[in-house]
Amino acid sequence: MLRNDLQTLISVALEALIAEGKLPEAVRVVPVEVSDTKSPDHGDFACNFAMVASKKAAMNPRAIGELLASTLATKTSVFAGVEIAGPGFVNLRLQPTYISAYLEGILQAGQAGVAQLPPTGEKVNIEFVSVNPNGPITVGSGRGASFGDALSRVFKSAGIEVHKEYYINDGVNSEQMRLFAESVRHFYRQSLGLESVFPDKGYRGEYVQQVAARLMELEGDSQGDAEASWFQSKSQDLMIERQRNDLGLFGVTFDTWFSEQSLHDSGEVLRCVEELKSKGVADEEPYRTKLKLGKGGVVEEVIKEAQTDQMEEDGDEAEGVTVEDSQASSTNKTLWLRSTKFGDDMDRVIRRKDGRLTYIASDIAYHKDKFNRPAGASKLYTVLGPDHHGYIGRLTAVLAALLRKGPDTDENNQEALNEAKAKLDVVIFQLVRFLKDGKPAPMRKRDGNIYELRDLIEELGAAAAPNSSKEEQKIKGRDVARFFYLMRSHDTAMDFDIDLATKQSDDNPVFYVQYAHARICSVIDKAKEAGIQLGDQVNSSVLVHARELALIKKILDLKTEVERISKDHGVHRLTTYAIELARTYHNFYDVCRVVQPDEPELSKARLALCEAARMALSGTLDLLGISAPRRLDREA
Template sequence: MTANRIADAQKQLDTLIRAAYAKAFPGKEMRDFIIEIPKDTSHGDFASNAAMVNAKNAGKAPRDIAAALLEAMDFTGSYFVAAETAGPGFMNFRLGQNWFSDSVQSVLDCGADYGRSDYGHGEKVMVEFVSANPTGPMHMGNARGGAIGDCLASALDFAGYEVCREFYINDAGNQIVKFGKSLEARYLQLYLGEDAVEFPEDGYQGEDIKVRAKEFADLHGDKYVNAPSEERTQALIDYALPANVEGLRRDLEKYRIQYDVWFSEKSLHESGAVMDVVKLLSDRGMTYEKDGAVWYKATEFGAEKDEVLVRANGIPTYFTADIAYHYNKFAVRGFDRVIDVWGADHHGHVARMKGSMDAIGLDGSKLDVVLMQLVRLMKDGQPFKMSKRTGKAITLTDLLEEIPIDAARFFFNMREPNSTLDFDLDLAVEETSQNPVYYVQYAHARICSILKNLAAEGISPRPVTAAELDLLTTSEEKELIRKLATLPEEIIGAAKNYDPARLTHYVIDTATLFHKFYNACRVKGEEEPLMQARLALCMATRIVIENVLGLLKITAPESM
């Protein structure tokens, strides 16, 4: 765990308020209260409603309680130097310069670890995201899901959780049958002609199917043209599916996503785990038979209707495999919490999936689903339909040929996952302060430039004393320091609320406050102690920007 001066100040203030209450109102019970950072810090650095929530217990008006508490309060040895009553009985508290100095020093001391905490207490968490169908390339939804899932996993790791990133390969079921039939038709068409071989009505029409069939033909020639259909189809699947999965892996690595586990759905069927979960549900009295099929009593766990687990033909449904997969996550591999990042079109699946965990004797509340809304591409202020090689929806590869990876990862995390995202293609490639990722990277490059220019004049940063850091007293300096100090809390918030957009908003605000500081406060040309203090603040800001961009897996350039 690294420093968290916001939490330290809150704990101190909590102790100060409780001690003052015990002194001012001996023997009176004290109710819990809130300590928060006001939106407008000109009124105070922290505020509390302690006087208001304890009016009944203390038997006085809130303002009178606040006045009594402030009179009984001793700030000696703390970060606080003053307080006042506001409104109906709020108490506003002001931090002393030592808190600001300590906050800068903490960032410098912690370096690349600044922002880490033990909030998660090592809880074992899996984040499963993207899990694109391996029958074709990844599309825009996968691009957003990849950025959200990966950055959420980074935030959870920094917040003290033990995190596993997982990709679920849907390599079983109807879509693989359809995949095989599509490949078979394209392979046979190469030798017999398109008119001679009818393409399946529900087959995959993408150009990628033709490419895989041609690769297979180049490898095996017409060897399989006269083979039995089942043998031919299986050979095509055995070639094309691993190639597609490898393509997904390659595209995701280009997108800076690396998974700890690639989990095969097929392995669940082969190991017997899918039918085991049917037996487990049956043993618990959660199934019944109807029309030759095995049904799960989903309505007993909040679903709108019961679900088929095993069809009349003996083949388990996709839902059954999904239950077995989540059972594996919790019961077999022992994750304390599982987070699935799904498209918003899966919203109806959430309750029944959580309910199924309760039905098999697990805790459905430990399964969380982040539902992700659609992305609209915008160009020239209008919705834009981009189509390239496939003639269909834009793929992740297409997108990354058009815009930088840094911009893609940043933009996809600009809004909460459950908000529709308008992705401005023009803005993403713009090299101006209007482009938020460019704006943040420019702040980092500007700090590097300051250090480089001073080094050229023989001036280097040196360790600074607390007394020198106490010279950072302008409003611009204090605003920036306050923002740097909140990073650990912001990362905890992103992890707790499953909202990595908090990190992009935070780093944009940090860049804004740095530019404001830079324009108001000279570094070069000041007295040496103040110059070094401001250099220290520049370096602390650089660390914070680097750390946040690192969580987002976005580069922090030293020059632009």
């Protein structure tokens, strides 16, 4: 890459200066950074080394800059000029042919290589969406889905092996699932004309009735007297299938759909619980530790409270799972995970007095198991919505408890906690609000219906391509929805402006980017008609125009973006990059005519540049999970 190559050149120059004794050894630890310049007056790139190293070298920054500049200036094939400016910037003005020569590398690497970094050997598991199997994928989950999927794509592009995972909360005795199943049962019986009472606090949404209708289709009318457990298992499967379809419509797929219940069935949960007991991080002593935390998470007070019967009623453990195993239910004591040893603000219940296990118990087994996908995974990412903020502490504590080695000492516990923090990254995305006619649109309606992701996709698709087929509308809707979700940092609350998203015109940034791609394709076609072909030998050195060079530099930036985003998860910057790349292309197009039959060499080189820009645009859109159409037609 261009930037890396410049960094290397500077590092080599610095080494030479150190060897000659002109710079002290101490500056070796100062990192070399190459940054963009704001104004073309400052050259192509700038290096701030002189200012940063000034203190270490005990030298005036301009003096360091002079040394560096005069050394670099001898590389006349690379630099057209190296100047000191301002407080000590070394401004690098590159030879146009040095920049344009990079075009050949881009073309050789091809579409697959335009954003691809070499393998790092790192392996990660990323879990996202994971909504309960008692409802559809909502527009709220859409944010997590687009973010998690795009982040996975960026990881892969950054040379990291990725396993995408969806966790199904299908523990058999969850209260929510029971209610959901009874609601389905009610609608099923009702349609048979059987007597039925709608369950208290049951689910009324249209999708519940659709599940009942689908059951009728698949199983006929013979199940009117079937038990709730039958309905639970069947409706759950149908709901998961629907979730999978909706996510597929959105372009999101998973490598594994992992069943919570499978961990109970295999006995893995109980094995893990025993393991924690034998390690001494879980016990049945009748007390709970709570930490009163002050500012910055400092422990102000440790409260050790005796267990009362009332504690058993705590709401946060309400979604328990009954274990049929007699040995588990035979005990009459609460089993505590001493998570306060690992940074949690209170101990958590693993198993209640009556033998029911809480979801913490499954989380323990699940997190242990996750490291197997991909085999030897070194890091787990969990993408959660804004209401799950409280999970960070307890999930980290769960993992730390698993990882703890040696006896129960503060040092060992702290070390385990540090390791857990390094291996588990819980990424919380913030709230998304939908605006329609300038007003917030309700996510959950009074009649029990839910604003579903599939509704959003259809709505956006129909607006973007009113005369197209349903299939094309779905693609359009998906493209617009994903782009809008990803325009803002996952870390900040966003407004999704449906009115703007439904515009098929200038204002809509998705089409601005896709238009640039379509425009390039059109130019390539036109060139072909004029007898100028891609794939011919290209002399890139004829590309010396400022707009041509700016475009090449912008294309090369894609890998820099990928590398950075793989570290800080700022996926939204890809949308900014896509817009900037499109703009840089339009700038080029406006001034540099590609197809010029009387200038065959220049035409070929510019055509090659068009293809490189096309690959970069297409590659960026692919990272976002958005299509790169060859044509874009405005519809009435």
